[in-house]
Amino acid sequence: MDYILAKKMILPVKSSDIFGSTHMMNMYRGCDHGCIYCDSRSECYQGGRPEGDFSLVHAKKDALKLIESELQFRRKANAAEMVIGTGSMSDPYNSFEKDLELTRGALLLFDKYKCGVGVITKSALVSRDVGLYAQIQTHSPVNVGITITTTDSVLCQKIEPGVSGAAERFKAIRALAGAGIFTGVHMNPVLPYLTDTEENVCSIVENAAANHAKYVFCYGFGMTLRQGNREYYYENSDNLFPGLKEKYVKAFGQKYVCTSENAKELSLVFKDECEKYGLLHRAKDINAAWKKEKPKQKNLLEFESFESFES
Numbered sequence: 001m002d003y004i005l006a007k008k009m010i011l012p013v014k015s016s017d018i019f020g021s022t023h024m025m026n027m028y029r030g031c032d033h034g035c036i037y038c039d040s041r042s043e044c045y046q047g048g049r050p051e052g053d054f055s056l057v058h059a060k061k062d063a064l065k066l067i068e069s070e071l072q073f074r075r076k077a078n079a080a081e082m083v084i085g086t087g088s089m090s091d092p093y094n095s096f097e098k099d100l101e102l103t104r105g106a107l108l109l110f111d112k113y114k115c116g117v118g119v120i121t122k123s124a125l126v127s128r129d130v131g132l133y134a135q136i137q138t139h140s141p142v143n144v145g146i147t148i149t150t151t152d153s154v155l156c157q158k159i160e161p162g163v164s165g166a167a168e169r170f171k172a173i174r175a176l177a178g179a180g181i182f183t184g185v186h187m188n189p190v191l192p193y194l195t196d197t198e199e200n201v202c203s204i205v206e207n208a209a210a211n212h213a214k215y216v217f218c219y220g221f222g223m224t225l226r227q228g229n230r231e232y233y234y235e236n237s238d239n240l241f242p243g244l245k246e247k248y249v250k251a252f253g254q255k256y257v258c259t260s261e262n263a264k265e266l267s268l269v270f271k272d273e274c275e276k277y278g279l280l281h282r283a284k285d286i287n288a289a290w291k292k293e294k295p296k297q298k299n300l301l302e303f304e305s306f307e308s309f310e311s
């Protein structure tokens with residue numbers, strides 16, 4: 001772990017964000033969760049950076065000071081409500097966050113300056129901050145999305161060696177939901193020939209419902225591969241799943257979007273399963289719902305018990 005300089009921490013979202021965040025932020029650059037399919041490894045994101053190995057985590061120096069001054073400026077400008085998204089380019093709950101508490105520090109500032117937050121993570125450490133998310137949700141929208149691509153622990157260990165196990169992540173969803181926080185599962189990517197089975201989709205949806213998620217979202221039954229992440233994926237999957245690379249080359253060539261051959265069937269199963277359990281699954285419904293979620297002030301003291309979830 002090392003520090004890098006950052007000029008600005010909170011950036012406006014240029015195109016309309018699928019989940020309605022107005023701004024985005026990354027407390028870290030790089031991620032040590034080691035997912036073999038990680039799109040953030042793509043050369044278009046790494047080009048020209050001295051610290052080219054994406055697995056090395058860099059924290060941003062003076063990140064919290066910068067965030068505070070940027071939020072102070074926004075408040076002086078009497079700007080409209082901010083909803084800050086994090087987790088698209090690196091996991092805000094990487095292994096260093098437990099001690100550094102930079103993401104937690106940012107959440108404290110979001111609460112102070114009355115900003116909403118949308119987070120995506122693959123770590124159960126997120127449940128450490130249940131009390132804070134609940135506090136923010138008393139005044140602003142909160143959406144905690146936990147990515148779960150498979151419930152098969154052996155497969156998970158191969159494709160996502162650094163993340164919390166699926167059972168731990170479902171437990172985190174239960175803790176968040178128990179505190180009244182808007183939370184759900186992001187079921188992407190869906191890896192052709194590995195996780196694109198009806199059994200896997202049904203298992204994820206069933207577990208999401210059992211742990212009181214509000215939604216399961218899947219933006220497509222496939223994955224993306226491009227320069228940088230394609231090579232990494234093939235290099236790693238070659239050892240783990242002999243013959244897989246050849247199947248991909250034959251099916252997708254140099255395509256960026258690699259859609260499962262089961263996509264049509266899986267999307268129908270997914271829709272039926274979500275509706276069977278009363279889970280939201282369309283982006284527009286999820287987006288509308290989390291912005292409307294009612295604050296839950298009266299239980300704040302109870303949330304203290306979730307703070308020790310990880311310890």
Ligand code: SF4
Binds near residue numbers: 037038040
């Ligand atoms: S958790 Fe996200 S950012 Fe980190 S390696 Fe996995 S896919 Fe990449």
